[in-house]
Amino acid sequence: MSKKPDAPDVVEATETGAEQASPTPHSAVESFYNVHIAQLQRALAVAGLEEHVRLILSQPKNEVIVNFPVRMDDGHFELFTGYRIQHNDVMGPYKGGIRFHHEVTLDEVKALAALMTYKCALLNVPFGGAKGGIRMNPRQYSERELERITRRFTHDLGNNIGPEYDIPAPDVGTNSQIMVWMMDTYMNMHNAHDKNAQRRIVTGKSLTSGGSRGREKxxxxxxxxxxxxxxxxxxxxxxxxxxxxxxxxxxxxxxxxxxxxxxxxxxxxxxxxxxxxxxxxxxxxxxxxxxxxxxxxxxxxxxxxxxxxxxxxxxxxxxxxxxxxxxxxxxxxxxxxxxxxxxxxxxxxxxxxxxxxxxxxxxxxxxxxxNAGGVVVSYFEWIQNKRSESWQLQEVDSRLHFMMKNAYHEMRAFARERNVDNRTAALAVAIARINAVYVERGVFP
Incomplete structure (x- = not known):
């Protein structure tokens, strides 16, 4: 099916760094979870992780799968499958993108949600990790259809997302417009007295609707x-x-x-x-x-x-x-x-x-x-919405540079001290941070 004439260009990501390129075989996408697990095992070997923390991190805390119908422009209905995987929230509210892509799978989203947990921990961003998506090709749908798909998905997620619980963002196949539709749908589903404060339900929004300067880049x-x-x-x-x-x-x-x-x-x-x-x-x-x-x-x-x-x-x-x-x-x-x-x-x-x-x-x-700059500035956007503030671009860039530089040198220091590669070092630094929180807080009950 060819792209409909009024379909917007929504094939770019703004939080996690993924963009559309040459086609990836289905088998490659399906093995991404196994690649992540193998990379994680290398890091666990040098991270000094408590056994109960290893057990907790081995699986997502929540896996939400929704199947929902949407009426198309010509009147027929299509059934869509949507996912929201919430990996871990010990460091803060769940955070992660929503992707619209025809090769979205449960295992892929699980791996990406876990990566968000570790990415936030590495950068010292007080969020946990999540990821979501709908198995679809956004190029095949008109703007009106994409809006209805987005709003129905948001509605069906219901209380599984929230401005202090799980904060979505753009990813492959989604953009600021889709985030604004998600925000508006959520705001109309919840307490009208707190409506303006609920803009932080998503990040990656347009400036007009509460986004942050510097978020796009x-x-x-x-x-x-x-x-x-x-x-x-x-x-x-x-x-x-x-x-x-x-x-x-x-x-x-x-x-x-x-x-x-x-x-x-x-x-x-x-x-x-x-x-x-x-x-x-x-x-x-x-x-x-x-x-x-x-x-x-x-x-x-x-x-x-x-x-x-x-x-x-x-x-x-x-x-x-x-x-x-x-x-x-x-x-x-x-x-x-x-x-x-x-x-x-x-x-x-x-x-x-x-x-x-x-x-x-x-x-x-x-x-x-x-590619952690996206989630860092998403955090800045969430803070600005929460405080009813609007930071200038220079402040956003300065804060981003400070956090990226610190994390980079922590990764490199660990890599040199333990004689490991950068990926293993980055994961190990993040895992050690999460481990310290679990050891200090304990596990209820």
Whole structure:
């Protein structure tokens, strides 16, 4: 089915770093949970975790599955399956994105919810982890249909979400408009006397409806802060360096535009419409105008088209996967000609791919560190709504930089002290923080 004429472009993520790229096989998506479990086991071995805490973290606290009908524009009904997985809330209210994607599965959402728990703990954000989604392709529905789907899903979630209990945000296939529909639906279902305060039921909203300045670029900004910290640590000069980017939605486009101001040169880009390259550099601003007009990077005149497989062979200093899960396989990792991989997407690397990169000395800045800017600024948005405040962009960026820098250096210090990779270190730092809370509080009853 082709995209309906009035369907909005909602295939970008703004909290967790995932964006639409070239199609991912069903089998790859279904194995993402197993990849997460294997990565977690490595971290548990060095984190010093109490046995009862290990048991608690092994499964989500709540798994909500709803099946709901929605009337389409032509009058017929479709039945949708929606998920909300609440992994852990010992550090604070559940927090995590809502994705609309045709390959959403229960196991995938469970893994992503757990990653949110650890990401928040690593960044010292006082939230727990959650994730949600509807198995659907948003390109196939009109704007009116998407609104009805969103509102009915929100209604059926009912009290399973709340401004002090579980706070959704955008993810793959959703955007600020969908968050505003969720907010409005929730507000109309609950106490009218507290209506304005309930804007914090979701984050990633438009500025008009209570969003935060800097929220749209937050994940990309956080990616760049990590790259800057890595460059300073390595004595590496960003001005004049080269990088490739998979995914050019919200996260990818903002990452590119911020890096361009630092003098970095974009030499190849891939998304669901094709792959382009130019060794002399691709101008992010011009490419962004092209993508807004044509829906993808395909056909951009400022670069030549290349085969999708050739994207990973483009020589560069920094490779930034900002699309879907499990893109860097063993085969891809052997082709890479990059000094560092910065995971702007969630789970873009397979276990075999990561092993090959370790063997080849390619450093990885893991997803839970690199793309954490989105959830940090989501927390800032939630605080602003709660306090009826509106922070200026400079304050948002300054606070974000402080939190990203601290977390990055905690990860790197652990990695050096224990002689482990960055992903294991990031997970271990987060797990140790959660463990300390459980040890101090105990387990009721």
């Amino acid at each position: 937050a994940t990309g900004q956080g990616v760049v802060y990590c790259i800057q910290e890595w460059a300073e640590e390595q004595g590496f000069r960003l001005d004049g360096c080269t990088y490739t980017l998979q995914g050019f939605g919200n996260v990818g486009s903002h990452t590119a535009q911020i890096l361009s101001r630092l003098g970095a040169v974009l030499v190849a880009v891939q998304d669901h419409t094709g792959t382009i390259a130019n060794p002399d550099g691709i101008y992010p601003g011009k490419l962004n105008h092209h993508v807004e007009k044509h829906g993808g990077v395909g056909g951009y005149k400022g670069a030549r088209p290349i085969y999708d497989e050739a994207f990973w062979e483009v020589e560069c200093d920094i490779c930034i996967p900002a699309a879907l899960e499990l893109q860097i396989t063993e085969e891809v990792a052997r082709k890479l000609k990059a000094r560092v991989v910065v995971e702007a997407a969630n789970g873009p690397t397979t276990l075999a791919g990561e092993e090959v990169m370790m063997e080849r000395g390619i450093e990885v800045i893991p997803d839970m560190m690199a």
